[in-house]
Amino acid sequence: MPTTLDALHRAVVASPEDRTVRLAYADALDEAGDAAAVARAEFIRAQIAAEAVPAADATHPTRLRARALFEAHWLEWWRPVAAAAGLPAPHVPSRRLRDRIARRVLSAVQENPRPANWPYTHSADDTTIHFPDFGASVRFRGGFPEEVRFDDTVAPGNELEWYHHLGDAMPLVRLAFAHMITPAQWERIDGPHLANLRELTFDNLLPDTTMLLAGSQHLAALQRLAANPLATTLEGGNADTVRFLVQVPVWTELRSLRLTGRLGPPAFRDLAERCTLERLEELDVRIGTPGGPGPDIASLQALNEVIRLAVQAFTHLGTEPIPWAAFGPALEALAAAPWVRNLRRLSITSGSLTGLLGVLSNRLYGSTERGADLIPDAAVLALANAVDTPALERLTLPGPLLSPSVREDLTTRLGPRVVFA
Incomplete structure (x- = not known):
């Protein structure tokens, strides 16, 4: 009862x-x-x-x-x-003498006998339970297990598809994926157990998977989304992934969008012009060279595109890099978007890559250290005018890419509400 x-x-x-x-x-x-x-x-x-x-x-x-x-x-x-x-x-090891002797014998011939509590371990510092044989961990917040992170969705234990029961077993608030999810993998993961999910994170996100995400009726309650939209083609960069995320997706109540990978000018402009997320309150983007797939890429075609990107970059080492001014039209498009006036927080930054990726970035999109052009003053001021509403709490902009006069103007107008990163 x-x-x-x-x-x-x-x-x-x-x-x-x-x-x-x-x-x-x-x-x-x-x-x-x-x-x-x-x-x-x-x-x-x-x-x-x-x-x-x-x-x-x-x-x-x-x-x-x-x-x-x-x-x-x-x-x-x-x-x-x-x-x-x-x-x-x-796992609870038996305390019977016969079983203890058997365990000692097995431990002598087995490299890793099952320890107590297998397959689970825990870390009290972050109140998390780990089960690596299933490629996952669960974190307690607010007194309940509410956050699931997958490090490996193809782990043998996941053949049980246990995660389909999570929606009944716990208040599933956050779901995160540390590696790329293929369309086939997402079809296995998707289901009614995600109906109350509020926050979703992808460390690497492919365009084909994004199409399925944006159409999943089980994600209608989503309010916070963070994703690294991968670039899988030289010509299109990651614009396709960004477009699928923001153009008429099922998550119409989304409040926060963080794009953790770099957006090139086409993707940034698509974000500005195609976004239909009228409830959006927080937007966090990075501009620069779109990032390609990581070392766990399963598609040789995508890997070939990364090689093409590198070859083209080094072929033009003697030419001028693409200027940061290329982002000017995208900022102007963002300023013209009606939904941008609802933002409480807007962050536009440009990270600095090192090594081979840094060289590729400098050749394709320039760097402030090498004297590349700045983002046009008019575009920056247009965006500042658009977001300067009573709702605005924080505007973060890439300080090294702005002229001194613009930084001074914005500091005077917005005071502590503007930050130059």
């Missing part, structure tokens, strides 16, 4: 970011009276209280208490989640 705790747990799962429901769950745990329930209630309250503490304060008493409670109880808190998701129960 369902209990009050069962009903409250379902409410936590259905409203994954509602801290009030979680605190009500903690109150119900206190009423249960046993020591384990009281410890879990204290952990929930401590983690929620710690969310108001500055991130740099790692030794705040509430954080230290939450870590201590997690260290003592993580296994009992994780065991029911693992069972609900169809994951293996933590």
Whole structure:
């Protein structure tokens, strides 16, 4: 028969970011009276209280208490989640004499006998449970396991597709992928268990996968998206990936968009002209040479495009680099976009690459150190005029790419709301 705790747990799962429901769950745990329930209630309250503490304060008493409670109880808190998701129960070595002798014999012939709690380990500092055999980790925040990160979706354990049960087992708020996800892999991952997902992160994102993402009805509740849009063609850069992310996607309620890879002028302009995300409040982009696939690329065709990029860059070592002025029209297009006036935070930066990638970047898009052109004053001022609304909290711009007069003008007009990175 369902209990009050069962009903409250379902409410936590259905409203994954509602801290009030979680605190009500903690109150119900206190009423249960046993020591384990009281410890879990204290952990929930401590983690929620710690969310108001500055991130740099790692030794705040509430954080230290939450870590201590997690260290003592993580296994009992994780065991029911693992069972609900169809994951293996933590390994408990038998204490019988016969079994202890058998383990000693096996340890002499096996390189890695199963340790206690296999396949799980934990780190109390970040309240995370790791299960590398499944290529994943789960982090507790706000007193509950709510963040899943995949480092390897082709790990043998993932044949169980346990992640399809996560939406029932825990309040799934954040999902992150550390490597490239192919369209076929995303089709395995997608499903109703993502219906309440609020935050999605891709360290590397391919155009074909992006098409499936933007059309998935299971991502309609998404509010925060971070992605590194990979460049897989020399001609198009990463414009296709960016276009799929912002042009009539299913996540119409998206509030925050972070594009962690560099955008070239075509992709930046597509972002400005094609974006239909009218609820967007935070935008974070980097400009420069679009990044290619990493070393785990599975497609030889994409790898060939990276080689073509390198060959073209070194073929033109004696010519002038493409100037930063090429981004001027994109900034003007962004200034003309109606949705940009709703932004509370806008960040446009340009990172500095080193080594081979740095050489490619300098040859294709220039560098301030080599005296390349600056972004045109008119384009920067047009953008500043567009975002200078009562809603604006912070405007971050690439200071080295702006003229001194523009920096002075913006500092006078916007005061502490403008930052030059």
